[in-house]
Amino acid sequence: MAKIDGMTHSSLIGRAxxxxxxxxxxxxxxxxxxxxxxxxxxxxxxxxxxxxxALATAALxxxxxxxxxxxxxxxxxxxxxxxxxxxxxxxxxxxALFFAIPLYVMIITSMKGMPxxxxxxxxxLPGDPTFAAWIKAWSQACTGVTCxxxxxxxxxxxxxxxxxxxxxxxxxxxxxxxxxxxxxxxxNMLFGMLVFGAFVPYQVVIYPMIIGFREVGLYGTxxxxxxxxxxxxxxxxxxxxxxxxxxxxxxxFKAARIDGAGFWQIFLQIMLPLAVPIIIVAVIxxxxxxxxxxxxxxxxxGSDNLPMTVQLNNIVTTTYGVREYNVNxxxxxxxxxxxxxVYLLSGKYFVRGIASGAVKG
Numbered sequence: 001m002a003k004i005d006g007m008t009h010s011s012l013i014g015r016a017x018x019x020x021x022x023x024x025x026x027x028x029x030x031x032x033x034x035x036x037x038x039x040x041x042x043x044x045x046x047x048x049x050x051x052x053x054a055l056a057t058a059a060l061x062x063x064x065x066x067x068x069x070x071x072x073x074x075x076x077x078x079x080x081x082x083x084x085x086x087x088x089x090x091x092x093x094x095x096a097l098f099f100a101i102p103l104y105v106m107i108i109t110s111m112k113g114m115p116x117x118x119x120x121x122x123x124x125l126p127g128d129p130t131f132a133a134w135i136k137a138w139s140q141a142c143t144g145v146t147c148x149x150x151x152x153x154x155x156x157x158x159x160x161x162x163x164x165x166x167x168x169x170x171x172x173x174x175x176x177x178x179x180x181x182x183x184x185x186x187x188n189m190l191f192g193m194l195v196f197g198a199f200v201p202y203q204v205v206i207y208p209m210i211i212g213f214r215e216v217g218l219y220g221t222x223x224x225x226x227x228x229x230x231x232x233x234x235x236x237x238x239x240x241x242x243x244x245x246x247x248x249x250x251x252x253f254k255a256a257r258i259d260g261a262g263f264w265q266i267f268l269q270i271m272l273p274l275a276v277p278i279i280i281v282a283v284i285x286x287x288x289x290x291x292x293x294x295x296x297x298x299x300x301x302g303s304d305n306l307p308m309t310v311q312l313n314n315i316v317t318t319t320y321g322v323r324e325y326n327v328n329x330x331x332x333x334x335x336x337x338x339x340x341x342v343y344l345l346s347g348k349y350f351v352r353g354i355a356s357g358a359v360k361g
Contacts, residue, residue, distance in 0.1 A: 153311030172237020
């Protein structure tokens with residue numbers, strides 16, 4: 001039975017009905033009704049509390065715990081943290097092994113001879129390791145009618161990648177700087193249009209670009225493929241540099257303006273030295289994208305400037321003679337060596353650049 005100030009529900013109602021004696025009958029009825037409502041609310045609250053306590057007790061018993069929650073000792077917490085850490089490390093190790101399986105198969109296959117590959121033991125280590133397949137893939141493998149290996153494509157990819165990366169970063173940094181500190185009417189619309197260009201599929205604009213380059217006499221040349229990569233890389237480069245420059249304090253720009261510095265002075269002497277982290281990020285992104293490109297290189301580079309990925313495709317798909325899987329694997333590893341080296345050597349700088357404002361704004 002619910003109690004208020006040590007009195008039961010019925011006694012409260014009875015007391016409210018008799019006191020005070022000087023009150024009118026209507027006032028005594030109101031007092032009695034108020035006390036009854038209050039007592040009913042207290043009873044409902046206590047019922048709810050008892051129901052909640054019963055549910056919590058049942059849940060704890062179902063989980064195998066005691067009726068009351070006791071603080072965990074320090075040793076128990078350390079044990080649980082140790083098990084949790086081991087679980088995380090185990091999951092990461094299994095994930096790394098899963099993604100490393102194709103790389104492992106490619107490496108050991110490239111170091112086997114064809115008689116050993118024909119045995120079908122895909123995961124077994126090579127009995128007599130040899131780098132003959134790597135040498136043949138580099139300098140003797142047939143890419144169509146020529147058998148000069150993949151080395152020609154390697155140098156073509158360097159000729160394409162270096163100027164394309166430099167031009168796209170230079171133009172993207174100027175765009176980002178102008179859109180951050182030299183805002184003009186319609187700047188937001190222009191920036192939105194540039195960002196929208198990053199989501200336009202290549203296949204949509206390839207044919208108009210072929211017609212355009214053909215009309216100006218650049219189609220199938222080294223210049224055309226460099227311009228194509230520069231144009232396709234400009235939206236994402238503008239986005240990166242614009243967000244990075246927008247995160248810099250505006251007082252730097254205002255102080256330089258007060259000192260009389262102009263557009264290029266502020267850009268070359270203040271903004272570019274501060275933009276080293278985002279420049280590293282841009283170099284990594286553009287290098288890997290351009291080096292791994294196949295479609296644009298096949299269409300715009302011309303037969304004399306085919307990049308390494310196109311040469312790799314020609315080696316793998318050549319049906320003349322015996323299909324040498326060890327040479328194909330070695331050619332694939334040679335093609336992927338440059339992006340892999342870029343990521344391994346500059347991975348920490350990539351993370352620093354991203355964390356310093358590359359994707360903010």
